Amino acid sequence: MADWRLPAGILAIAALAGAGSAAWDRLRPPRTPRELFQRRCSHCHELPRMNQFGKRNMAGIVRTMRTRNGADKVITEQEAAVIVKYLEGVARW
Ligand code: HEC
Structure with a gap:
């Protein structure tokens, strides 16, 4: 009779739980330089593949x-310094 309600209810709860954890993940402050980079540098565009750039380019890219x-609205000077250091550390050349 009302059998359809059960799976629909379960799906709704699963969807909410999924949305909830994604929302929580966005709210949680980044804990590592890598997370900071991933979070801040994907704000306006896809997370860039920074390993195509050399160590010497990183500071200039982040500064630009x-x-x-307009990334100064999203990334503080202090965060930028952490991101540059992280990117220089993972650069392959
Ligand atoms: C406020 C928005 C914003 C933020 C935040 C941001 N960018 Fe960008 N980024 C842009 C715009 C605008 C462009 C140029 C247009 C485009 O390519 O989409 C761009 C382009 C790029 C490019 C492509 C340049 C090229 O010629 O290949 C790279 C690499 C890049 N960003 C790296 C970063 C890194 C690293 C961070 C984090 C430190 C970052 N972006 C954060 C707005 C932003």
């Missing part, structure tokens, strides 16, 4: 994002 592309 903040001075020309």
Whole structure:
């Protein structure tokens, strides 16, 4: 009779739980430099593949994002320094 309600209810709860954890994940502050990079640098575009750039380019790229592309609204100077250091650390050349 009202059998359809059960699976629909379960699906709704599963959807809510999924949305809830995704929302929570966005609210939770980043805990590592890598997370900070992943979070801040995917704000305006897809997370860029930074391993195509060299160590010497990283500071300039992050600076350009903040001075020309408006990333200073999203990334503080302190966060930028942490991200640059992280990117320089993972750069392959
Ligand atoms: C406030 C928005 C914003 C934030 C935050 C942001 N960017 Fe960008 N980024 C842009 C815009 C605008 C462009 C140029 C247009 C495009 O390519 O989409 C761009 C382009 C890029 C490019 C492509 C440049 C190229 O020629 O290949 C790279 C790499 C990049 N961003 C890296 C970063 C990194 C690293 C961070 C984090 C430190 C970051 N972005 C954060 C707005 C942003």
